[in-house]
Amino acid sequence: MFRSIKAPIGFIVSMSLLVIVVTVLLFAASESKRLYQDNIKTQSDFFSETIAQLIFPLVNEGTWDNVPIENALSTLSYRENLIAVRIYSPDYSRVVQLNGRESERLQESFFQELDPKNVPVGVVDDCQIVVTHYPIGSPAFVRGYVQVYTDVRAPVGSNFFSLVFYVFSPVFIVFVITLIVCLLAVNKLLKPLGALSAFTKQVTQAKDYTLRHKYTKRDEIGGLTHNINRLLETIEVELLINQEQNQALMDQQEIMTRLANYDSLTGLPNRQFVFDSMKLELARAKRNGDDVALLFFDLDGFKGINDSLGHETGDLILVEVASRVSMLLREGDLVARLGGDEFLVVPDRESNDASLHNLATRLIHAFAEPFELRGLSLTVGVSAGIAKAKDAEYDLSELMSNADLAMYRSKAKGRGSYTVFTPDMVESHKRKLHLANAIEKGLANNEFSVYYQIKINQRGQVIGMEALLRWNHPEYGMVMPSEFIPIAEQGGRISSITHWIINKVCQDLPELKQWVGRKFRVSVNLSVHDLRNSNLFDNIYAIFKRHDTNPEYMEFEVTETAYLENFANSNKFFKRLSNMGCAIALDDFGTGYSSLSYLTQISIDTLKIDKQFVREIEQSERSRLVTGSIIDLAKRLSLQVCAEGIENEAQWEYLSEHGCDSVQGFLFSKPVPIDDLMSVPLCFPRRVLDMDFLGV
Known part of the structure; x- marks a missing residue:
């Protein structure tokens, strides 16, 4: 109703002053009326007394002469506000009545019902009449009575209006002045409140607290x-x-x-970011009928560096890889780190086949230059796979799977290369998945079998054999270890295979003892994944105990790369095997990147020369020098030397002349089942080899 507090306060002040003024006026009028009535009553009393004294001489005892009385009273008829004067006899019989100026009031009910004997004396408020009653004569001898009726209505009303007329103007002026003063005072009092209100509005509008x-x-x-x-x-x-x-x-x-x-290490977009982006890009490409390509790559040799030099060095390489790849890309290309040493490049949508091949080539060449870190020159290669969205029907998961297949095909080709995905790779991948899922079932169903390849000493005598695994798959036929061992390692099933072959060799050992008839050892290969199994020694010990196997008939072969991946744990493990009586052979010696200083620290009995050196002995002087150096080194360290891959007598003769303790290869026998092994000769005189017994 009111927008300002001033209005209601002004209204309240005005009404308060008005009430005060009206109250004062009413009080003044009431007092004026009372005073006026008292004055008239006094005058009426005096007037009655005067009349009684005036007519007393005119009243004889018991007789009334009206004429002189009327003449005496006639002079009083013009008295102001007089209604009537009545003269009564002692018995209240009316003798004379003089009507005054206000005689018309005699018609009122008051006079009609008036009893002169009981007339009210004084002011009758109901009728606004002053009545006076005065005896004529002395109280002891009353000759009659005078009753005077005076009107106070008209004079009181006239007096009220006069009072209002004369009083209202100054009162109104005082009222207005007082109201103005009050409003000014209120305004002054409320001015700080208004300023405070304006301040709060300013704060609200400016939001400046x-x-x-x-x-x-x-x-x-x-x-x-x-x-x-x-x-x-x-x-x-x-x-x-x-x-x-x-x-x-x-x-x-x-x-x-x-x-x-984003990847916290390299600052590149991570798997989540690039996958979200690829989903949108694939949806757009599918709507427009376009194609989208991606290049997936990982680092060759990174794991070995990371394990040997530490994760900190590995992290530095990853940072440098991210920087080096980022500099290769064009505007619009995207590179992301998926995790570990895996990276993904999403070329610009305008890329064609030629630009993709050019990008992959530049990527591979960019890693030809080694990384210089902490005083070390480290070379890391790249294997890449390229896949396109149309081949995956725009499905991101299938697209990534295709790129991954192509990348692993590059690794299989020898690394440092790239491969473009083709649909036939899917069938190869399905075969791998099928084989991976069938390993456990194959072990349970005895689909695997052990083939033995004999080892010959310098005198041509069988002194041992290497146990090699074969898988006769019910659908794919004979599957070689070179195919299913990597699958088993990737799928985490290599431990089951190792456990199975050790158990099988221990089962065959009594028959082998009977066949050889003298001391020999059966070699079983252990992978790097086996060495990571903390329960491996306990499992081997349990198998030996279950079959009552003499550990002196067993030899375990391990590559130098696998041995040195976790040198401390591997050394501890092989020392326990040696203490138990087993022999340890270091396989594929010379093909790894290890330092020769490790040979003085590791617990081995035999060095095995890789067949790639043996194969080139006849043609390559360098191979002959390397082979001779390995044999000489082993002799100086009091180690046995075994060469594998012997295919002709010249190789055997050269190795024997240079002190190689034992050999194995197709010259003597290919790997055969134990039943066929029984027909292999136990002695092979040099230059008198009977090829009918070789099985080749």
């Missing part, structure tokens, strides 16, 4: 001002806290977003 209102008086408004300022201080502090918290939340959200979408 650092503002403060100045008011020094210590009244209610001062208290309110102080409270508002304190409230603003509280709001300011809370806003600062909220701003800091919001900023912290925004920073945290930015960090979380970056962590969720």
Whole structure:
């Protein structure tokens, strides 16, 4: 109703003053009326007494002469406000009546019902009439009575209007002046409140909570001002806290977003980010009928460096890889780290086959230059696979799988290359998956079998054999270890295979003893995955105990790369085997990247020369020098030497002349089942080999 507090306060003040003025006027009128009535009553009493004295001489005892009385009273008829004068005899019989100016009131019911004997004396308020009753004569001898009726209605009303007329103007002036003064005072009192209200509006509009209102008086408004300022201080502090918290939340959200979408090590987009982007890009390409390509690659040799030099060095290489690849890309290309040493390049959508091949070539060549880190020159290669969306029917999961297949095909080709996905790779991949899922079942169904390849000493005598595994798959036929062993290692099933072959060799050992008839050893290969199994020694010991196997008939072969991957644990494991009586052979010696200083620290009995050196003995002087150096080194370390891959007598003769303790190869026998092994000769005199017994 009111928009300002001034209006209701002004209204209240005005009404209060008006009530006061009206009250004063009414009180004044009431007092004026009372005073006037008292005055008229006094005058009427005096007038009655005067009349009684005037007519007393005219009243004879017991007789009334009306004429002289009327003549005497006639002079009084013009008295102001007089209604009537009545003269009564002692028995209240009316003798004379003089009507005055207000005689018309005699028609009122008051006079019609009036009993002169019981007439009310004084002011009759109901009728506004003053009645006086006065005896004629002395109280002891009353000759009659005088009753005077005086009107007070008209004079009181006239007096009221006169009072109002003369009093209202100054009262009204005083009222107006007082009202103005009050309103000015109210306005002055409320001015600080208005200023405070304007200040709060300013704060609301500006949203500046650092503002403060100045008011020094210590009244209610001062208290309110102080409270508002304190409230603003509280709001300011809370806003600062909220701003800091919001900023912290925004920073945290930015960090979380970056962590969720970017690799913390290299700063490249991560798997989540690139997959989300690829989903959108594949949907767009599918709508428009376009194609999208991606290049998936990982690092060749990174694992060995990471394991031998530590993860910190590996992380530095990954950072350098990210930097080197980023510099190769064009504007619009995207590179992301998927995890570990796996990276993904998404070329610009305008890329064609030629640009993809060019990108892959430049990527491979970029890693020809070694990384210089901490004084070391480290070479890391790249194997890449290229896949296209149309071949995967725009399915991201299938597209990534195709690129992964192509990349592993590059690794199979010898690394440092790239391969473009073709649909026939899927069938090869399905074969691998089928084989991986069939290993456990094959072990349970005895689909695997052990083939033995004999080892010959310098005198041509059988001194041992290597146990090699074969898988006669019911669907794929004979599957070689070169195919299913990597699959088993990747699928985490190599431990089951190793456990099976050791158990099978221990079962065959009594028959082998009977066939050889003298001391020999059966070699079983262990992979790097086997050495990671902390329960391997306990499993071997349990198998030996179950079959009552003499450990002196067993030899375990391991590559130098596998041995040195975790040197401390491997050394501890092989020392336990040696203490139990088993022999240890270091397989494929010379093909790894290890330092020869390790030979003085590892627990081995035999060095095995890889067949790649044996194969080139006749043609390559360098191979002959390397082979001779290995034999000489082994002799100096009091180690036995075994060469594998012997295919002709010249190789055998050269190795024997240079002190090689034992050999194995197709010259003597290919790997055969134990039943066929029984027909292989136990002695092979040099230059008198009977090829009918070789099985080749």
